[in-house]
Amino acid sequence: MKSIKVLLFIICLNNLYSCTTDSNSGDVEQNQNDPNELPNDEALYFPSLNSNTWDTKTIAELGWNTDQLQPLLNYLTDKNTKGFIILHNGKIVVESYLNGHTNTSPWYWASAGKTLTTAVTGIAEDEGLLNIDDRVSNYLGTGWTSAPLEKENLITPKNLLSMDSGLDDSIGDSVLPENLQYVADAGSRWAYHNVYVKLQDVVASASNMSFVDYFNDRLKNPIGMSGAWLPSGDFNVYWSTTRSMARFGLLIYANGTWNNQQVLPESFLNEAINTSQGLNEAYGYMWWLNGKTTFMLPQSQNIFSGSLIPNAPNDMYCALGKNDQKIYIVPSENLVVIRMGEAADNENFALSDFDDQLWLRINMLIN
Numbered sequence: 001m002k003s004i005k006v007l008l009f010i011i012c013l014n015n016l017y018s019c020t021t022d023s024n025s026g027d028v029e030q031n032q033n034d035p036n037e038l039p040n041d042e043a044l045y046f047p048s049l050n051s052n053t054w055d056t057k058t059i060a061e062l063g064w065n066t067d068q069l070q071p072l073l074n075y076l077t078d079k080n081t082k083g084f085i086i087l088h089n090g091k092i093v094v095e096s097y098l099n100g101h102t103n104t105s106p107w108y109w110a111s112a113g114k115t116l117t118t119a120v121t122g123i124a125e126d127e128g129l130l131n132i133d134d135r136v137s138n139y140l141g142t143g144w145t146s147a148p149l150e151k152e153n154l155i156t157p158k159n160l161l162s163m164d165s166g167l168d169d170s171i172g173d174s175v176l177p178e179n180l181q182y183v184a185d186a187g188s189r190w191a192y193h194n195v196y197v198k199l200q201d202v203v204a205s206a207s208n209m210s211f212v213d214y215f216n217d218r219l220k221n222p223i224g225m226s227g228a229w230l231p232s233g234d235f236n237v238y239w240s241t242t243r244s245m246a247r248f249g250l251l252i253y254a255n256g257t258w259n260n261q262q263v264l265p266e267s268f269l270n271e272a273i274n275t276s277q278g279l280n281e282a283y284g285y286m287w288w289l290n291g292k293t294t295f296m297l298p299q300s301q302n303i304f305s306g307s308l309i310p311n312a313p314n315d316m317y318c319a320l321g322k323n324d325q326k327i328y329i330v331p332s333e334n335l336v337v338i339r340m341g342e343a344a345d346n347e348n349f350a351l352s353d354f355d356d357q358l359w360l361r362i363n364m365l366i367n
Contacts (some may be wrong), residue, residue, distance in 0.1 A: 075358070309351075
């Protein structure tokens with residue numbers, strides 16, 4: 001994806017090796033803040049913002065099948081995985097770096113990073129800076145698309161979050177006005193489209209800050225993430241270590257809280273992880289939802305029957321990125337699972353057969 005020089009630039013710019021983020025040390029640190037309580041009465045653990053430690057627990061403590069760990073890791077290695085983490089109630093149970101990757105190596109989130117934009121949009125709305133039911137043109141001005149004005153004015157930030165803007169997804173990924181053309185009224189057609197990135201401009205306009213500055217101040221720093229946004233052609237791609245992706249997954253699992261600080265409003269998050277429109281029931285606000293009766297996929301108007309990832313728990317929701325970047329969150333099992341790496345098999349947009357095969361093997365470990 002990027003040259004070594006670009007990777008070094010990211011590392012230097014964002015202090016990816018700092019003590020506030022990622023380490024593979026065996027040290028552990030007990031959370032000293034008042035914990036959230038989970039249904040099973042185990043305190044939800046959060047790693048410190050200013051230490052490189054992260055508490056762990058063992059597979060044996062959880063009563064999982066220890067003999068299934070190595071087959072899982074062998075599969076991950078064979079499928080081009082670079083970083084893999086399983087958290088249980090916030091503590092690391094499995095952490096492995098494969099195929100030349102390390103705990104301090106940055107990697108791209110691809111479309112899994114769409115959920116970062118979702119989170120920041122929710123924070124901005126909670127602060128009263130924007131309303132996701134307003135017109136996008138209220139923040140960007142008219143003419144941000146090539147749609148007729150009356151059609152452009154139908155498009156709201158919520159439509160961008162839900163992928164039902166009605167703009168043509170077949171032209172390409174550019175979000176210049178000439179490439180954003182009308183196909184259907186907003187809310188009447190679901191299509192996976194890079195136009196979501198205009199939400200970053202909405203947030204910047206509403207906050208009078210750059211999107212990156214607002215993101216860093218409201219989301220990245222409060223949970224101790226490392227990483228950087230890097231423009232890549234028509235995309236704005238987030239790069240970080242595997243543990244930083246796990247920090248974000250833990251924030252979402254914890255209903256938007258971090259050590260009792262409400263970073264992301266819970267009401268907005270609840271909307272984000274449930275069906276957001278009446279077209280693709282397996283899609284929220286850029287979160288993919290398992291356990292639904294039908295689903296749609298990128299670059300298709302077909303509706304498929306069945307659950308998105310049949311082998312995964314029905315209550316799982318996930319952030320899915322190109323070439324199998326994954327954040328899986330499973331409330332019923334108290335799990336956050338992270339996978340970074342090259343495409344497991346063939347290049348893909350988000351979902352692939354790898355998801356189902358991986359969960360087949362995770363199930364053998366945890367059940």
